[in-house]
Amino acid sequence: MGTHLPSTEFDGTAVDDQREADAEAVMGEPPAQMVQLLGPDGKLGSDPVYSEYADKLTPDALRGLYGDMAAIRRFDVEATALQRQGQLALWVPLTGQEAAQIGSGRASQPQDYIFPTYREHGVALTRNVDLAELLRQFRGVSNGGWNPKDTNFHLYTLVLAAQTLHAVGYAMGIQRDQKLAAAAGSKAEVPDAAVIAYFGDGASSEGDVHESMVFASSYNAPVVFFCQNNHWAISVPTNVQTRVPLSNRAKGYGFPGIRVDGNDVIAVHAVTEWALEHARQGKGPVLIEAFTYRVGAHTTADDPTKYRPSSEEDAWRAKDPLLRLEKYLRAQGLADDAFFAQVKADGDELASYVRRTTHDLETPNIRSAFANTYAEAHPLVAEELAWFEEYSAGFAGEEPPAVPAGQAAAKAGH
Amino acid sequence: MTTMTIAKAINEGLRATLASNPKSLLMGEDIGPLGGVYRVTDGLIGEFGPDRVVDTPLAESGIIGTAIGLALRGYSPVCEIQFDGFVFPGFNQITTQLAKMHARSNGNLTVPVVIRIPYGGGIGSVEHHSESPEALFAHTAGLRIITPSNAHDAYWMIQQAVECLDPVIIFEPKRRYWLKGDVDVENPGPSADPFKAHVLREGTDATIVAYGPLVPVALAAANAAEEDGRSVEVIDLRSISPLDFDTVTASVQKTGRLIVAHEAPTFGGIGGEIAARISERAFHSLEAPVIRVGGFHMPYPVAKVEEDYLPDIDRILEALDRALSY
Numbered sequence: 001m002g003t004h005l006p007s008t009e010f011d012g013t014a015v016d017d018q019r020e021a022d023a024e025a026v027m028g029e030p031p032a033q034m035v036q037l038l039g040p041d042g043k044l045g046s047d048p049v050y051s052e053y054a055d056k057l058t059p060d061a062l063r064g065l066y067g068d069m070a071a072i073r074r075f076d077v078e079a080t081a082l083q084r085q086g087q088l089a090l091w092v093p094l095t096g097q098e099a100a101q102i103g104s105g106r107a108s109q110p111q112d113y114i115f116p117t118y119r120e121h122g123v124a125l126t127r128n129v130d131l132a133e134l135l136r137q138f139r140g141v142s143n144g145g146w147n148p149k150d151t152n153f154h155l156y157t158l159v160l161a162a163q164t165l166h167a168v169g170y171a172m173g174i175q176r177d178q179k180l181a182a183a184a185g186s187k188a189e190v191p192d193a194a195v196i197a198y199f200g201d202g203a204s205s206e207g208d209v210h211e212s213m214v215f216a217s218s219y220n221a222p223v224v225f226f227c228q229n230n231h232w233a234i235s236v237p238t239n240v241q242t243r244v245p246l247s248n249r250a251k252g253y254g255f256p257g258i259r260v261d262g263n264d265v266i267a268v269h270a271v272t273e274w275a276l277e278h279a280r281q282g283k284g285p286v287l288i289e290a291f292t293y294r295v296g297a298h299t300t301a302d303d304p305t306k307y308r309p310s311s312e313e314d315a316w317r318a319k320d321p322l323l324r325l326e327k328y329l330r331a332q333g334l335a336d337d338a339f340f341a342q343v344k345a346d347g348d349e350l351a352s353y354v355r356r357t358t359h360d361l362e363t364p365n366i367r368s369a370f371a372n373t374y375a376e377a378h379p380l381v382a383e384e385l386a387w388f389e390e391y392s393a394g395f396a397g398e399e400p401p402a403v404p405a406g407q408a409a410a411k412a413g414h
Numbered sequence: 415m416t417t418m419t420i421a422k423a424i425n426e427g428l429r430a431t432l433a434s435n436p437k438s439l440l441m442g443e444d445i446g447p448l449g450g451v452y453r454v455t456d457g458l459i460g461e462f463g464p465d466r467v468v469d470t471p472l473a474e475s476g477i478i479g480t481a482i483g484l485a486l487r488g489y490s491p492v493c494e495i496q497f498d499g500f501v502f503p504g505f506n507q508i509t510t511q512l513a514k515m516h517a518r519s520n521g522n523l524t525v526p527v528v529i530r531i532p533y534g535g536g537i538g539s540v541e542h543h544s545e546s547p548e549a550l551f552a553h554t555a556g557l558r559i560i561t562p563s564n565a566h567d568a569y570w571m572i573q574q575a576v577e578c579l580d581p582v583i584i585f586e587p588k589r590r591y592w593l594k595g596d597v598d599v600e601n602p603g604p605s606a607d608p609f610k611a612h613v614l615r616e617g618t619d620a621t622i623v624a625y626g627p628l629v630p631v632a633l634a635a636a637n638a639a640e641e642d643g644r645s646v647e648v649i650d651l652r653s654i655s656p657l658d659f660d661t662v663t664a665s666v667q668k669t670g671r672l673i674v675a676h677e678a679p680t681f682g683g684i685g686g687e688i689a690a691r692i693s694e695r696a697f698h699s700l701e702a703p704v705i706r707v708g709g710f711h712m713p714y715p716v717a718k719v720e721e722d723y724l725p726d727i728d729r730i731l732e733a734l735d736r737a738l739s740y
Contacts, residue, residue, distance in 0.1 A: 113487075143514075147522040154486075155518055159510045165476055166511070169483020169491075176465060176489065180436060207503075211476035218471055372521040373555050375579035379609075379656045 042327025074347030103268025202233025262292030442494030499542025513556030
């Protein structure tokens with residue numbers, strides 16, 4: 001494997017070839033080269049900057065990365081099945097993006113704070129979020145589901161790119177914490193921390209991404225923008241969002257932009273670790289574009305056969321992030337059949353846990369919605385709750401009807 | 415007691431907040447060395463430095479969005495939106511993120527962001543500089559909305575807003591920025607609760623409810639009516655969300671007639687909400703329909719005709735005549 005392979009060589013699909021050719025014509029220079037260490041053939045290359053970071057990954061860490069990717073893929077299969085069975089209203093699959101998520105999430109440290117989109121299930125796993133809790137919002141029992149203070153993993157945000165600004169503001173807060181601590185002579189209490197803002201190729205067109213990069217650059221905020229370019233914003237391909245590689249946009253804001261092979265967990269981990277160090281050391285923001293692919297649908301409500309050829313999916317499956325790490329681990333003698341059997345068993349156990357727990361996820365009481373609208377007492381909320389209590393009390397002692405009244409009437413032929 | 419303008423009172427309130435709360439900071443466009451286009455933040459950057467008084471890039475969504483992030487990290491940001499009509503690039507962040515974050519987190523997170531918005535007309539300015547969009551925000555659960563009409567309230571409200579754990583929008587009556595009044599900087603007195611309405615003038619024949627820039631107009635109308643032998647009560651609402659219906663209801667139970675005045679268009683406005691609630695709460699006390707005095711259903715008109723648009727003393731007196739004719 002060579003160093004800094006251009007993505008055209010890596011990718012091989014006609015669509016991406018055309019995109020890169022367009023980008024070169026638009027920019028008047030070749031597009032940024034993509035960082036890749038572990039190729040689809042499972043062989044490890046080298047890189048003048050990032051190999052040093054990759055070398056820090058111990059055999060245990062490498063096996064851990066594989067185990068995490070396998071676990072989250074198994075989780076994805078299970079959640080999709082739960083949606084098909086009516087246990088979840090919707091599911092947002094991540095298959096194909098395991099390396100981008102596990103690699104970046106595992107590169108973060110506990111004091112770092114993560115702002116996800118709504119597809120970062122793999123990152124959630126690396127932050128020790130209970131994956132059953134993650135399903136709450138897809139089952140319709142919470143709009144959040146976990147306490148971000150426990151894991152430094154923020155709630156999912158469904159309005160595209162809104163969280164990128166929250167990430168920059170949070171990073172501006174870290175800067176101020178450090179200054180306040182320094183002024184008080186207690187630097188040790190505030191560990192150097194950074195923030196990761198996840199977003200996608202589609203969201204990259206949102207104004208909030210632009211504004212967040214402007215603010216981050218102006219204030220030199222310790223934030224890493226992690227864009228998973230999975231090639232499809234529901235049905236719209238990336239070349240509708242941009243004519244140049246997304247990583248190139250960082251140039252305009254004045255900070256580094258790196259395109260990394262998003263299916264290469266070793267490279268993603270190395271690049272993210274570098275970027276987080278850069279940010280924590282006060283050197284400012286970094287944009288990482290993880291070049292990857294959403295192998296499945298946008299959500300379980302989507303039908304990719306209407307907008308893309310299955311040959312494209314097949315071409316990307318050949319670059320599968322798990323397969324290539326498995327090849328490497330086996331070739332290096334770092335993992336054997338027993339290891340992979342154990343990973344599969346662990347995945348099945350996780351799936352079983354998630355299935356069991358999902359069925360038991362408690363339906364909340366509407367009273368909690370009254371309670372959580374405001375942090376402080378609010379007379380209108382109190383008045384409406386009091387009305388609701390009185391109204392509800394009028395039904396006390398009545399058995400709830402087996403079917404809603406309207407349906408009952410319809411069945412009765414009215 | 416100190417006499418100062420509303421703009422100066424907010425300035426002093428911000429100064430007191432910055433001095434007492436090390437996690438508070440101001441963010442906005444031109445609020446640094448310039449002191450804001452209305453000079454409300456005048457001198458503060460010199461005292462507290464650029465980390466506490468932050469000149470931001472010209473991006474309202476960015477201001478609100480980064481303020482949310484700062485609040486999540488434990489800070490209390492006070493954002494200045496330069497003019498009412500420029501809040502809309504930040505509308506998404508305010509309504510989909512700021513208002514909902516506490517609920518989304520099941521109560522685990524608080525986002526005590528304060529947003530200052532100079533609002534209202536009567537300053538002879540260009541498009542987007544004279545609007546009253548408060549109803550758009552009042553309709554959004556999760557936000558609190560207050561508006562001072564005098565210097566004393568202005569001084570205390572800004573500090574109370576920062577202390578509140580919920581997001582608070584302060585609509586500042588920009589054409590009254592230079593209105594002077596007595597401020598007790600030691601004691602808020604009756605202004606201790608920013609979410610309570612104040613009865614400014616007692617009366618028995620009718621009640622006029624107003625807020626922000628129209629409070630002095632309502633008082634002048636009541637004084638004019640007194641010359642005609644009519645006893646008019648005037649209420650300064652002070653808080654739009656929550657809205658102190660108890661105070662308004664008690665007044666209407668006494669007077670039997672209610673006029674609500676605001677600069678915002680009447681259709682879909684705060685006056686309609688007050689009329690509906692009061693008709694439920696005080697139906698048997700009402701001698702006349704609740705009458706709204708407000709802007710027309712049109713984009714805010716050009717400066718040369720804005721006086722035809724804005725409610726004034728005569729428009730309120732005309733409404734009073736109608737109410738008393740029942």
